[in-house]
Amino acid sequence: xxxxxxxxxxxxxxxxxxxxxxxxxxxxxxxxxxxxxxxxxxxxxxxxxxxxxxxxxxxxxxxxxxxxxxxxxxxxxxxxxxxxxxxxxxxxxxxxxxxxxxxxxxxxxxxxxxxxxxxxxxxxxxxxxxxxxxxxxxxxxxxxxxxxxxxxxxxxxxxxxxxxxxxxxxxxxxxxxxxxxxxxxxxxxxxxxxxxxxxxxxxxxxxxxxxxxxxxxxxxxxxxxxxxxxxxxxxxxxxxxxxxxxxxxxxxxxxxxxxxxxxxxxxxxxxxxxxxxxxxxxxx
Numbered sequence: 001x002x003x004x005x006x007x008x009x010x011x012x013x014x015x016x017x018x019x020x021x022x023x024x025x026x027x028x029x030x031x032x033x034x035x036x037x038x039x040x041x042x043x044x045x046x047x048x049x050x051x052x053x054x055x056x057x058x059x060x061x062x063x064x065x066x067x068x069x070x071x072x073x074x075x076x077x078x079x080x081x082x083x084x085x086x087x088x089x090x091x092x093x094x095x096x097x098x099x100x101x102x103x104x105x106x107x108x109x110x111x112x113x114x115x116x117x118x119x120x121x122x123x124x125x126x127x128x129x130x131x132x133x134x135x136x137x138x139x140x141x142x143x144x145x146x147x148x149x150x151x152x153x154x155x156x157x158x159x160x161x162x163x164x165x166x167x168x169x170x171x172x173x174x175x176x177x178x179x180x181x182x183x184x185x186x187x188x189x190x191x192x193x194x195x196x197x198x199x200x201x202x203x204x205x206x207x208x209x210x211x212x213x214x215x216x217x218x219x220x221x222x223x224x225x226x227x228x229x230x231x232x233x234x235x236x237x238x239x240x241x242x243x244x245x246x247x248x249x250x251x252x253x254x255x256x257x258x259x260x261x262x263x264x265x266x267x268x269x270x271x272x273x274x275x276x277x278x279x280x281x282x283x284x
Contacts, residue, residue: 023079027075027079028073028075028077031068031071031075032068032069035068035071036068110143110144110145110159110160110161111143111144111160113159113160113161113163113164113165114141114143114144114146114160116164117141117146117160117163117164118141121173122170122173123141123163123168124138125138125139125140125141127172127173128170128171128172128238129148129168129170129171130168130169130171131162131163131166131167131168131169132166134148134150134156135150135151136148136149136151136156137149137239142160144159144160145157145158145159145160146158146159146160146163151239171237171239171242172237172238175236176209176212176233176234176237177233177234177237177242178212178231178232178233179232179233179234179242179245179246180229180230180231181230181246181249181250181253182219182229182230183198183227183228183229183230183253183257184222184224184225184226184227184228184264185225185226185228185257185262185263185264186224186225186263186265187226189226189262189263190262191226191228193260193262194257194262195216195228197253197256197260197262198214198216198228198230198253199215199216199230200256201249201252201253201256202230202232204252205232205245205248205249205252207234207235207241207244207245208232208233208234208245208249209232209233209234209235212233214230214231214232214233215230215231215232216228216229216230217229217231224265225265230249230253232249
């Protein structure tokens with residue numbers, strides 16, 4: 001008799017709970033699906049038409065996705081009556097807040113760092129950056145991590161705090177980029193003639209701009225060579241153009257110096273010790 005009475009009391013409660021869960025799922029789904037597949041694409045299309053930076057476009061799209069999900073969950077919980085349960089238990093709310101706070105410390109710090117990275121004009125999708133001995137292109141800036149594509153087509157997942165708290169070099173943040181190349185010539189070679197060859201090779205390359213003008217300086221004196229450093233600039237730089245232009249320039253300089261009889265060898269001198277003897281094989 002007691003068991004039947006308990007069952008009689010519990011069944012309506014479980015039925016009511018399942019009804020609340022069903023109502024929550026229906027309301028949340030009714031809000032999330034149209035928002036995810038109708039509203040968000042429309043907003044993304046409008047953002048794309050405004051020709052914003054790719055970084056900002058992706059950030060807006062991610063915020064729309066998260067906002068749609070949170071709004072659907074909150075409205076669904078309110079419609080199903082779950083908010084009254086959570087609001088009436090201060091202890092549960094406090095415990096959940098504390099647990100989430102400890103678990104999300106790194107997530108929150110990376111999220112804040114991601115916000116600063118997104119608003120920084122020197123960080124954009126497809127930019128070529130270098131940091132802590134690493135280098136690559138920015139593929140995506142997320143709420144927690146930034147994904148970098150290396151020159152070997154590998155993907156590095158970097159916490160946003162690492163990029164926000166360390167020195168980062170962006171070689172594509174400006175309209176021009178300087179390229180340097182150092183050549184060693186023999187002490188008997190003509191510095192002025194070599195300088196002319198280096199300047200002419202830069203002037204003859206179509207990717208090298210005239211302003212700032214190319215320049216050549218004596219960079220140092222090695223054991224067997226005089227080091228000359230050529231400097232020139234390219235416009236709208238990217239990794240591919242940088243590599244191709246520098247390689248073509250070095251190749252041109254090497255060929256012209258060979259034709260002019262200028263030795264670009266940087267062979268170092270080495271001390272040799274020991275005894276040297278000569279045997280006369282023809283002697284008696």
